[in-house]
Amino acid sequence: MHIELKRGSRTKLYIQIALTLADRIRSGLIEPGTRLPSVRKLTSDLGVSLVTVSKAYAELEAIQLITCSQGKGCYVRGVQESERSGNIDKMYPVQGNGEKNTPWNWQMALVDYLPRAQLWRHFDTSPQVRYELHMSAIQPELLPTREIIESAYRLSSDHPERMAAYGSFQGDRELRQTFADHFAERGSQVMPERMLITSGTQQGIDLVARTFVGPGDVVYMEAPTYTGAIDVFTSRGAKIITVPMDDEGMRIDLLTRLCDTHPPKLIYTIPTFHNPTGITMSAQRRAQLLNLAQSYHCLILEDDPFSDLYFRAPPPASIKSMDLTGHVVYLKTFSKVLSPGCRVACAIADGSVLTRLVAAKSTADLGSPLLTQKALQSFIQHQYSAYIRQLRDELYTRLSAASAVLEAHAPPGMFWVLPDGGLNLWLQLPDGIDMRELHRHALAAGVSFLPGSACYVGEPDTSNLRICFTVTDMERLCEGLRVLCNVIANEAPLKGGAAADRLPLI
Structure with missing residues (x-):
């Protein structure tokens, strides 16, 4: 080895x-x-x-x-x-x-x-698991799968030549124009020429890492952060430095001090409905982070899987929308909220950064499949806005139900904060719990979760875990949370304890 x-x-x-x-x-x-x-x-x-x-x-x-x-x-x-x-x-x-x-x-x-390769390890579960709360996803029955399949069938029947030709390395021009219209409706002007279609956000992260990060390069990330990103940057031999978060996101004051000693090559962030914590970075912090990247001439990789899934007001504008000098590579996935099997996302970048990413994409897979791009393009253009409004309402209903179960059954010393959007809840457990034993006992009881250690570099012992409140139906969600709370209580029968720290439902 x-x-x-x-x-x-x-x-x-x-x-x-x-x-x-x-x-x-x-x-x-x-x-x-x-x-x-x-x-x-x-x-x-x-x-x-x-x-x-x-x-x-x-x-x-x-x-x-x-x-x-x-x-x-x-x-x-x-x-x-x-x-x-x-x-x-x-x-x-x-x-x-x-x-x-x-x-x-x-x-x-x-x-x-x-x-390191933690992502695949925590993706699937064993057949004994009845309540799958570990994977950050949306219940398949809520997705527009039938409409997308019908669209793909029409396209392949009416235009068989599309199955016999390579698509553009940069991605289908019509889809990129549809994405441009999508961003314009949200106040961000992006030309199709500045976009690259990728096979999901994971490929986007990998392309950026393979193109711009080598052994010993300094990469900053939030602590905790997305497991798959840790895997990618670790595999490149990067020197990963993590920055703690508060309720406004990454601590820019701490990041600034660290950069004085270890100048960054790249800063990876999930500023909107962060995975796994659900925290949203404030507009002020976003501007500070961009200023920092400009002063060090480094890249920001802004990962945005959830910004359309807000429950009250839209989140602050993306960091990319403020970027006039090409310091930000912005990744936006549509497969998460439409069809995970289609694996369609886009990267937005400027200048030679985009050129180099397109070159990396061409050597990776010769371009994303054209049929899936066309199938999603039609849905996004004509049906996405109405669909996403309905989906937000349904997901918020499930968050409310999850919150009610936790309030009723969580053991003393267990804390959480309700997110303003996204798919996940980040739970702080009572002190003294052996997380490996808890995970083993929870799986034996038929419920899965993502151990918090998987979201940290070096996987330190942590008393956090992530559950997804959108991946299963309402009945199994509530039942699974009750089972999980019971397992946690049995692992740490503490006396007393403060009430859960949570924001009011909105």
């Missing part, structure tokens, strides 16, 4: 090794039951001392990620899901040294460059 050591860093080498291995274990890239390289082997591979590797393994054992025994080596703790449910144990019995003798053991010798 590839472990990149920064020998001039203030972080000790054994900590760097331990952190890298911890990321890979938690991401599932090193599977439970896998035997880690011997101390001597890893010492030779990395060019460090035996003591350094021994201390790294001791750190991993202390946080219960691995178990080591004299003469047998160190193994990743836990049992694979596939081993619990299949016949692997019978097919490939464990050897005397405790290692499973499977025909793919040799693969551990293959070097890969994925230091």
Whole structure:
């Protein structure tokens, strides 16, 4: 495996090794039951001392990620899901040294460059989960799937030539014009020539990272933040520095001090209905962040998945709408609120930044599928405005229901703040809860959530979790929250406690 050591860093080498291995274990890239390289082997591979590797393994054992025994080596703790449910144990019995003798053991010798990949790990759940609250998505029954399918069928039947031709690398011109009209209705003037259609926001983040971020480049992010973005920037070898948040978003005062010591290459932010916290950055902070980027000649990557899903008043204008000098790359997804399977989003950028992103897109996939672009274009042009108003009402109804259940069943010491829009609730749990045990017991009870640790760089122990109040129907949402509150109460039966800190419903 590839472990990149920064020998001039203030972080000790054994900590760097331990952190890298911890990321890979938690991401599932090193599977439970896998035997880690011997101390001597890893010492030779990395060019460090035996003591350094021994201390790294001791750190991993202390946080219960691995178990080591004299003469047998160190193994990743836990049992694979596939081993619990299949016949692997019978097919490939464990050897005397405790290692499973499977025909793919040799693969551990293959070097890969994925230091972390949490997104896929928390995307799906096991069949035992009845209440899926972990994934930030909208219940499929609320989406205009039938209309989009009918549109795609008409397009493919009436214009079969579209299935036999490549689309533009930059994206369908008609769709980009429709997006331009969409933004103009919201007070932002954007020409179609400044847009790039991407296969979802995730590809947009990846294109920006692959184009502009290399090993050692400083990337600032909110803490916590979107798991998939952490994965992308970590895979580029970036030096990620996180900035705490308050109720107005990223702390620009702290960011400014950090930039004096570590000048940024890129700042990643989700300023509107932030994922996972739901916080919206104030207009003043947005302007301050743009000024900071201009002074350091760095990029801001503004990720906007939820701005159309407000419950009362529209959020502040995007940072991109204030950008006159090309410092902001703005990502806007439509697949989240229309059709996740279509994977359609757009990036807005200026000058050579856009040119380079289009070039990166061309090498990634030769352009997004034309049929899905055309199918969504028709719906966005003619039906989107009425649809999104109705969807906002429905999502707010579910937030109200979730709030009522939490008020009635949350144990003492549990806190949350109701967001002004978006899909997620960020819960602060009572002190003293073992989050790994809570996650395990919740899954056993049939309810899933996203552990807060997945939303932090380095995955520290945290007493937060994220639930999505829009991913399932109302009955299962309320039932699942009651089950979750009961599991939390059983994990931390605290005496007393303050009432939940929440904003009034709007």
